[in-house]
Amino acid sequence: MTKITTFDLSPFYRTSIGVDRLFDRIINQIDTAASNNYPPYNIVKTGDNTFELQLAVAGFREGEITITVKDGTCTIAGEQGERELPDGHEYFYQGISARRFVRSWPLGEYVEVRDAVMRDGILTVRLEQVLPESARAKNIAITYSS
Numbered sequence: 001m002t003k004i005t006t007f008d009l010s011p012f013y014r015t016s017i018g019v020d021r022l023f024d025r026i027i028n029q030i031d032t033a034a035s036n037n038y039p040p041y042n043i044v045k046t047g048d049n050t051f052e053l054q055l056a057v058a059g060f061r062e063g064e065i066t067i068t069v070k071d072g073t074c075t076i077a078g079e080q081g082e083r084e085l086p087d088g089h090e091y092f093y094q095g096i097s098a099r100r101f102v103r104s105w106p107l108g109e110y111v112e113v114r115d116a117v118m119r120d121g122i123l124t125v126r127l128e129q130v131l132p133e134s135a136r137a138k139n140i141a142i143t144y145s146s
Contacts, residue, residue: 038101039078049129053105058121059096067125069113074125075104110135 042054057065057078065078079100085091107113107127114126 038097038099039103041103046126049131051111051127051129053125053127055103055123055125056121057118057123059098060118060123062118065118065123067113067116069107072107073104074107074113074127075102076123076125077102 040056042052044052044054046052053074053076055076060078060080064080065076068075068077077100080098083098108129110131111127111129114128116123116125118124
């Protein structure tokens with residue numbers, strides 16, 4: 001199997017106006033897709049214009065996860081604080097990961113983050129595409145003259 005390690009998109013930049021950000025986003029997704037698979041997540045379509053991002057983040061407490069939306073990208077980051085065992089206890093085997101993570105998703109046009117809820121170790125971020133009136137399809141009346 002051949003792995004592509006470099007991209008030369010300069011021919012596309014010369015013939016395309018205003019899509020350089022799109023190319024940068026595609027390259028960024030390709031670069032991070034192979035190296036970033038924690039925590040696992042689902043993307044669920046819940047309606048015509050609504051979606052949910054579901055992340056498996058069991059073990060994270062309140063205040064240890066942040067959600068940021070900037071420049072059309074939703075970034076979710078988590079870092080667990082220090083966990084103290086009761087006196088006289090020690091780990092015989094520690095297999096539950098307490099690693100930090102940063103995951104990012106590009107948001108489509110007019111997509112807004114509505115809210116986020118943590119339940120049973122699953123962080124659910126609700127997204128909605130809200131089209132402004134100017135972007136909605138409209139019918140134009142035809143006037144017939146004789």
